[in-house]
Amino acid sequence: MNTPADDHRSYWIDTAPPGPLHPPLESDLTVDVAVVGGGIAGLSTAWELARAGRRVAVLEADRIAAGVTGHTTAKLSVLHTLVYARLRRTRGPEAAKLYARSQTEAVRHAAEIVDELGIDCDWEDTAAFTYARDPAATEELKAEADAAREAGLPAEYVTETGLPFPVAGAVRVTEQAQFHPRKYLLALAEDLVRQGAVIHERTRVVDLDEGRPCTLRTAGGATVRADDVVVATHYPVFDRALLFTRLSPRRELVLTAPIPAGLDPHGMFITPEQGTRSVRTAPYEDGQRLLIVTGEHFTPGTGEVEARFERLAGWATEHFGDLVFTHRWATQDNDSTDSVPLVGPLHAGAQHTYVATGFGGWGMSGGIMAGRLLAQQITGRKSAWSDLYDPRRIRTVVGEAPAFLKNQxxxxxxxxxxxxxxxxxxxxxxxxxxxxxxxxxxxxxxxxxxxxxxxxxxxxxxxxxxxxxxxxxxxxxxxxxxxxxxxxxxxxxxxxxxxxxxxxxxxx
Missing domain, CATH: 2.102.10.10 (Rieske [2Fe-2S] iron-sulphur domain)
Structure with missing residues (x-):
């Protein structure tokens, strides 16, 4: 592979300003809301709450926007592979409509924030595609297009795309977007501080006592007291509801390489075939485009990762020609057993603790959606899709059973x-x-x-x-x-x- 063997830095981290250093928390702190985790879900939640007048603290174990969010492929899309047909089947057409509405509003809200704050984050409007090359998968794709359309999305079934190879069929949804996630979040964090919120990096939270107020303790010995606490650490570091029984972690590999602008397929593409293959591009120097290829999903701690990188590189060069790879890294996601994120109260008895997790590879729209949903719940407002994402939901236990049992x-x-x-x-x-x-x-x-x-x-x-x-x-x-x-x-x-x-x- 034409990339340095030890280079595992994300393109997003390499090409964004380093951002200001936010000091570790060294003394006790009292706020209205403490948000644990500085990725897109945590920062979005904190931003919404600060806008609502709450005193907010963000506590991040490392650097903000540099963990899972800093290693994403950064698609802002409501087309989440094949989720709508499954939702219609397992939770009914109304659930599929709520999912579509909530994700659509998240994408639009991100666009509004970019405009309002004047964020330079390589924002591009584009279409999203879920495709298959195997003719046997076309009926499934047609069912997904029908379910997505019924849910209110501008979805259609097509047989041609801009990819440099033929497909058997694809679902296309227009009016989607792609962006530079770290540039977006650093600007969000800057505005968050302007509103009076505090951010503490290198501050690992190790203990939580629920109450009024809640009490958080850090590895450095400091204490944070807050009326409400949001756990937005991707995989919950506090799990009073045993959510780990409903979450399955997976890693996927990412490669980038510059290509001539004429080879740009113009869209965001994904297929569940071959252990996932995802393709998008981003602006690059000298009028070129940066090809971003993702795939080879696997469970952490299993498989020959180097061989997987080689397979992914071989697939990319087979379809896009001779490539010089500039970056390679891995991203990690958590799949919920019913394909819907878990966003809301941390457990059945929770009154002041909340969680956001299980975004299943779609954390950009999911994280923004979670920020709005949690801010509404904490400020006493009811969202139309609170029940859809509620971590305490039990109505889908039967539908979740196969995935639950497989995970366990x-x-x-x-x-x-x-x-x-x-x-x-x-x-x-x-x-x-x-x-x-x-x-x-x-x-x-x-x-x-x-x-x-x-x-x-x-x-x-x-x-x-x-x-x-x-x-x-x-x-x-x-x-x-x-x-x-x-x-x-x-x-x-x-x-x-x-x-x-x-x-x-x-x-x-």
Whole structure:
């Protein structure tokens, strides 16, 4: 692949201004609302609440707009692969209409914010497509086009697209958009601070006491008291409702390469075939376009990631010619068992705690929608689609059952099977430079990485979230939990939650 082997930086992070450094929280704080998480859902929620006159604090474990949101493909679309036919079937036509309305309003609201704040974020209006190359999938596509149209979207079934290869069929929805997510969110954060809100980066929240007020505690020892708390950490770091039983984490790989403007397919395209293939472009230097290709979804901690990058690169070059890849990275998403995000009260008894999660790869429109919905709930207003997204919903349990059982079976395999496999694992001597493995050392399972200089780094192999065994991702040099998606550096520091504590170091 024509890209540096160690380059895993997102194009969005590389090409946006670094933004101001927001200081870590070092002393106790009292606000009206504390938002945990500085991605698109958290910042959108905070912005809406500040506009409503609330005193808001955003607490981010790393840097704002640099986590999941900083590694997205940044499509602002209401066409979420094949969601409308499923919603019509499992929750009825009215649910599909509410989903379409809520997502449409989110896309329009983003456009309004861009205009109001004058944000330069490479905004482009375009169409979205869900396509298939297999003729056997055309009936499913026609059903999706019909369901999306019935839900009120400008959807149609087509057989031709701007892609450089024929398709069997596609659903097309016009009046969608694509943008630079980090430029958008840094501008949103700047306006948020202008309104009197505070943002604290490098501030990991590790504990939550619910009450009036709620109390948050950080890894640095500071305390935040707030009338209301929003947990917008992608995968909830506090899960009083056992939402992890209804969420399935997955990673997808992303490649970018400049192409001549004449090769631009003009649209945002996705297919569930081949483990997902997604294509869009963005403005690039010298009049070129930047091709952004996504796919090869897999569960964190499983599979040969480097081989997946090679497959994705091969697919891109097969269809778009000889490419020089400039960036590669991976994005992580959480799928809910019924394909609808979980946005609302954190659990059945919650009065002042809220959550936003389970966006299933569509976090741009979903995060903006969540910000508006949660702000309405916290300020005492009722949204027409509160029930649709309510995390406490039980009416879809029967419809969720197959996905729920599949998810729990996968987790059970890792809880039990990985432990049995590691019991007969290899030794430290078998670990090559740049690689890692879970091995037994002195009767204990250790996650051991050998760096390029031959030095060993050993940590506990048990994820600090719920105790699953981690596995090594040699392409990204991370330990990953296949159960719930937590990720750690070779030395055990947290890269991504829901874990809030690092892996313990081991002396070997």
């Amino acid at each position: 079976a996968k987790v059970a395999r890792h809880f039990v099977g990985d432990r049995l496999a590691s019991a007969a694992g290899g030794s430290v001597d078998d670990i090559a430079p740049g690689d890692g493995a879970v091995v037994r050392v002195g009767g204990h399972r250790c996650a051991v990485h050998r760096d390029e200089d031959g030095e060993l780094h050993a940590v506990s192999a048990r994820c600090t979230h719920l105790g699953c065994l981690v596995a090594f991702n040699s392409a990204e040099r991370t330990w990953e939990c296949p159960c719930h998606g937590s990720r750690f550096t070779p030395d055990g520091d947290i890269v991504q939650g829901p874990a809030v504590r690092p892996l313990e170091k081991r002396d070997i």
